[in-house]
Amino acid sequence: MAIISVKNLIKTYGNGEVETKVLRGLNLEINSGEFVAIMGKSGAGKSTLLYQISLLDRPTDGQVIVDGVDILALDEDERTDFRLKHLGYIFQDYALVPELNAIENVIIPLLMEGISEDEAKKRGTESLKELGLDGKANNRPNQLSGGEQQRVSIARAIVQNPQILFADEPTANLDSMSSAAVIESLKRLHEKGQTIVMVTHEEEYTVDCDKVIYLIDGQVAEERIKQKPLK
Amino acid sequence: MFRKFKKFQTSLVVGTLLAKRQITRGNFWINLLIIGIMTLTFLSLVVISGILVGLLEGSFQANRERYSGDVFISTLADESSIQSTGMIQSTLESLPIVQDFTVRYKSGATIEANYRERRDFSALPNSVGVNIVGIDPEREESVTGLSESLVEGQMLESDESGYILLGSTFIRRYSNFSDLFEPLDEVYPGDRVKVSVTGKGLTFSSDLSGDSTASSNTQEFIVKGIVKSKVDEVSLAAFVTESDYRRLTGDTSLNAQEIAIKKADGYEDQYVKQVLVSYGFSNLAKIQTAAEAIPKFLDDIKQTFSILGTAIGGIGLVVSAITIFIVIYINALTRRKFIGILKGIGISGTAIEIAYVLQSVFYVLIGSLIGALIVYGLLVPVIAANPIDFPFSDGILVADPLPTFNRFLILFFVTVIAGYLPARLIVKKNTLDSILQR
Numbered sequence: 001m002a003i004i005s006v007k008n009l010i011k012t013y014g015n016g017e018v019e020t021k022v023l024r025g026l027n028l029e030i031n032s033g034e035f036v037a038i039m040g041k042s043g044a045g046k047s048t049l050l051y052q053i054s055l056l057d058r059p060t061d062g063q064v065i066v067d068g069v070d071i072l073a074l075d076e077d078e079r080t081d082f083r084l085k086h087l088g089y090i091f092q093d094y095a096l097v098p099e100l101n102a103i104e105n106v107i108i109p110l111l112m113e114g115i116s117e118d119e120a121k122k123r124g125t126e127s128l129k130e131l132g133l134d135g136k137a138n139n140r141p142n143q144l145s146g147g148e149q150q151r152v153s154i155a156r157a158i159v160q161n162p163q164i165l166f167a168d169e170p171t172a173n174l175d176s177m178s179s180a181a182v183i184e185s186l187k188r189l190h191e192k193g194q195t196i197v198m199v200t201h202e203e204e205y206t207v208d209c210d211k212v213i214y215l216i217d218g219q220v221a222e223e224r225i226k227q228k229p230l231k
Numbered sequence: 232m233f234r235k236f237k238k239f240q241t242s243l244v245v246g247t248l249l250a251k252r253q254i255t256r257g258n259f260w261i262n263l264l265i266i267g268i269m270t271l272t273f274l275s276l277v278v279i280s281g282i283l284v285g286l287l288e289g290s291f292q293a294n295r296e297r298y299s300g301d302v303f304i305s306t307l308a309d310e311s312s313i314q315s316t317g318m319i320q321s322t323l324e325s326l327p328i329v330q331d332f333t334v335r336y337k338s339g340a341t342i343e344a345n346y347r348e349r350r351d352f353s354a355l356p357n358s359v360g361v362n363i364v365g366i367d368p369e370r371e372e373s374v375t376g377l378s379e380s381l382v383e384g385q386m387l388e389s390d391e392s393g394y395i396l397l398g399s400t401f402i403r404r405y406s407n408f409s410d411l412f413e414p415l416d417e418v419y420p421g422d423r424v425k426v427s428v429t430g431k432g433l434t435f436s437s438d439l440s441g442d443s444t445a446s447s448n449t450q451e452f453i454v455k456g457i458v459k460s461k462v463d464e465v466s467l468a469a470f471v472t473e474s475d476y477r478r479l480t481g482d483t484s485l486n487a488q489e490i491a492i493k494k495a496d497g498y499e500d501q502y503v504k505q506v507l508v509s510y511g512f513s514n515l516a517k518i519q520t521a522a523e524a525i526p527k528f529l530d531d532i533k534q535t536f537s538i539l540g541t542a543i544g545g546i547g548l549v550v551s552a553i554t555i556f557i558v559i560y561i562n563a564l565t566r567r568k569f570i571g572i573l574k575g576i577g578i579s580g581t582a583i584e585i586a587y588v589l590q591s592v593f594y595v596l597i598g599s600l601i602g603a604l605i606v607y608g609l610l611v612p613v614i615a616a617n618p619i620d621f622p623f624s625d626g627i628l629v630a631d632p633l634p635t636f637n638r639f640l641i642l643f644f645v646t647v648i649a650g651y652l653p654a655r656l657i658v659k660k661n662t663l664d665s666i667l668q669r
Contacts, residue, residue, distance in 0.1 A: 056575055057663040077579070084577020095572040099252040111248065112578050114241045140256070156576065
């Protein structure tokens with residue numbers, strides 16, 4: 001069953017004479033529980049696609065249905081609320097709030113959902129532990145390595161059990177060991193049934209993906225289903 | 232409705248956490264800078280108007296301490312003296328609400344100095360017109376501390392005769408008004424002066440040697456001291472003992488012109504006045520509290536200065552509001568990426584705005600608290616102990632709690648708005664644009 005359905009998605013930047021069409025009538029479907037990688041060269045539109053389907057940006061035209069909701073019909077507050085309740089994000093540069101320590105960074109979405117601080121801390125601690133960060137809860141981002149920061153970011157993204165987890169080049173700033181640890185974490189989450197949509201440049205990290213979507217010039221050039229080699 | 236309230240409640244929790252962390256773990260120097268600005272703004276709001284008002288308030292206070300006392304009894308408009316002064320005195324003696332009082336007898340007089348050295352009788356004598364005041368030196372000292380105004384010589388004593396205290400305005404070396412009238416040339420304690428009274432009682436004249444002359448109402452006095460005060464009624468008067476006054480003026484009436492009352496501790500001026508009015512004394516004399524005894528135009532000037540001070544402080548407030556806006560805007564702008572990320576992970580714009588508003592509240596509270604400590608813990612007592620030497624008064628810093636609190640409220644609201652607006656501007660930006668900082 002499709003948890004994300006995209007039809008004729010168009011995204012244009014700029015206006016008038018300097019208009020740049022990044023996504024050109026793109027169609028795709030992502031099923032619940034799938035681990036999907038979006039690949040392509042720089043400028044192919046992979047990050048732009050992620051931003052449109054993850055509600056961080058508004059498409060110029062087309063239809064995007066996420067978890068049964070037409071997201072173009074939502075206003076700004078509803079989109080924020082939707083992101084909080086249904087989606088999780090892992091950003092390329094970790095995107096942790098520097099003044100908050102690891103546990104505070106993780107529990108902040110839970111507090112926003114109205115969960116008590118004690119309960120939030122309990123769940124946050126479990127998430128950190130799951131990602132091998134027990135003992136780092138009180139460390140601030142500048143006291144953690146890049147890999148640890150990214151795992152805190154993953155803990156934050158999964159702590160409220162989102163329907164879909166979006167990851168924008170999560171290994172781009174990491175060394176190979178840390179990258180492997182992050183991918184391993186995502187793999188484990190997928191094994192538990194988590195839907196994951198990941199943008200990456202690295203072919204090797206798509207091995208465990210159910211589906212790899214290859215973009216060229218803002219359109220889906222090819223979809224590779226598990227084990228199926230790319231042309 | 233409930234959902235909205237619940238949402239606001241959770242925004243408040245998250246906003247509070249973010250504000251707390253940004254204050255405690257944010258840039259120390261930025262915090263210090265903003266608090267410093269808040270403190271200076273608070274001071275400019277309170278101190279500028281406080282000094283302007285204090286400039287006159289110091290004058291009013293000196294008037295109370297050196298001249299009028301807490302309650303002042305003077306003649307009715309159509310009378311030349313306080314009727315039944317003796318009865319009023321007896322009553323005042325018996326009232327526990329009165330700590331002490333001093334009775335003054337006043338008359339116009341002319342003082343001539345340097346007459347023994349006068350060689351040219353075709354030239355004008357070295358003389359000035361003064362208010363001659365007959366006092367009981369001990370009681371005057373008790374109520375107004377007249378001796379504290381002495382700049383030369385000594386205080387009068389009750390049991391002596393033939394001595395006079397001269398107001399400094401009449402002596403050339405102290406006078407600022409020598410362009411308006413000819414003051415007495417060099418007169419020092421120990422010098423002799425002639426005092427002439429016109430239009431009163433007896434007509435005789437004598438000098439200290441006892442030689443009688445034909446001139447009327449004139450006596451020779453030895454200058455015992457010179458009093459200088461920013462209260463004109465003191466520095467524009469000449470004081471003699473009550474008995475000398477009677478001898479000089481020939482006034483045998485016991486009715487005085489002024490009574491200055493020092494109230495006992497724990498009573499309000501108004502209460503003491505009401506008690507005196509209840510005795511029917513208001514039919515015999517004009518009874519005023521120290522504040523009422525101040526001419527209305529001076530009170531109007533005080534109000535004008537207060538408005539002026541508020542206006543000047545207001546300019547400081549506007550400058551400060553703009554500064555706070557810029558500092559918080561730059562602070563928010565540099566954190567734009569994190570604001571975008573917070574929005575991206577589902578933190579409401581309200582929570583982020585609350586975080587910035589709470590930071591502003593913190594800055595204004597701490598800044599004002601430090602400002603209040605400086606005002607009440609340092610400036611007010613220090614300036615009270617060492618008044619600012621203005622030409623016509625010893626200026627103090629007036630910082631009454633209620634006006635100060637009102638100014639704090641103005642500062643509070645301006646700061647909160649100055650903190651909210653930049654946060655609102657950043658929060659309203661597209662989430663992705665904020666994250667990518669484009």
